[in-house]
Amino acid sequence: MIKAITGTKDILPDQIARWHYLEMIVSYIMECFNYKEIRTPVFEETSLFARGIGEATDIVSKEMYTFIDRSETSVTLKPEMTASVVRALNEHSLDKKQGLNKLYYISPMFRQERPQAGRYRQFHQFGAEAIGSDNPALDAEMIVIAYDILKSLGLNDLTVKINSLGVPVSRENYKNILREYLTPHLKNLSEDSQKRFETNILRIFDSKAENDQKIMEDAPLLIEHLDDNSLENFEKVKQILLHAQIPFEIDPKLVRGLDYYTHTTFEILSGSVGSQSALCGGGRYDGLSEQLGGTAIPGVGFAAGIERILLACENEKSLDLPTESIDLYLVRLDKELQNAAYNLSLILRRNDLVVELDYLQRSVKAQMREANKFNAKYVLFIGGEEYERNEVVLKNMSDGEQQNINLEDLSTIISKIIGE
């Protein structure tokens, strides 16, 4: 038997209500902030991600789903959304049509990593991008939106961490300072961090090795080497968050992995999902559009992992979804009435009732058991002497009361049930 590819998951019917609910909350809150949905293809030319995310990052070097198609073009299943959105914006000159584009998305993403709790090869993210302004109010808005969505899903064990990466020049200067500090400690660092010293020195702050952490305690911090403008922006972001009553921590060691981030970066962590605790992350990416060969447009955005969020909801038992039910189950008393029963169900269904009936020619008892299993509000019996009199029997399943109804009056039961 063929099974789903490693790291992919079927979302079965008993889970789908949770997904619908989350998607509903996301669109609702996004649209309150006047973000418009954008959908982009699941795959793009490989170079889009290679240039956008950064050639040296692990995502590009070993974690992308990349294929050569029949026209010898290298294509890649999108590992994240920002590069695609910026591409679409430039391609359709959305920035010429209005100064600021506020966009959101809910979409599958793909990364060829080893799966673990809250990490899959096909996973789903929602997120937002505000492109066309360097106003720090938008940096803060990203955090507000993300936080409000998570709160609306009933999550409580949340930590918001923010930091500023400043502008590329000051970051490069700072990297040199950090390099100077670390050089004498180099041989005491873990093997992984020695590699990071070459590839992505900032990430040594994230090292889980105890000794590395000790060394990094006294390391100079990026936030101490920001230019005045960056500090001022960061200050504004903090003020808005305070005003929005969003609890946050400044984490000078928070360094996002992707190359394109500038100024504000943030993460929202959950204490209830295991090792992969970041539910969402984002930040400002003022240089990205230009880096992709488009016009220079500042932007800010975030992305949130849906599987992780639903895992957190499950562990915190925070989603209180109503139990599902159907309006009416149509019970056939006589086997000969299959067609009549089906025709009747059709009328009811076309009048917006959620109706089920037996397709397996089962006994009345079995049909009733099924009606109960589906949580039917009403059962409609068709057959017997009532049917000969052109009547059907309607039973209220909560109090057991029954009444005969003439088929001519079917519209009254319909309105009665819908009217509840």
Added chain:
RNA sequence: GUGGGCGUAGCUCAGUUGGUUAGAGCGUCUGGUUGUGGCCCAGAAGGCCGUGGGUUCAAGUCCCAUCGCUCACCCCA
């Protein structure tokens, strides 16, 4: 790419120091008088014990390999 844990019914799991026809709960199906659910009761179906090899008189149980799942590392949402 690296390391740990685990693979027995649809699901969650028992299965003694290797020893007859592999079990339970839940779920499914059927019935418990003519045409009525939940609760209860009775019965039934459903297992190459992940796969392949080995040790043994004898393997679900021990050994090896392999595949899969899972958690963690790297990296990252």
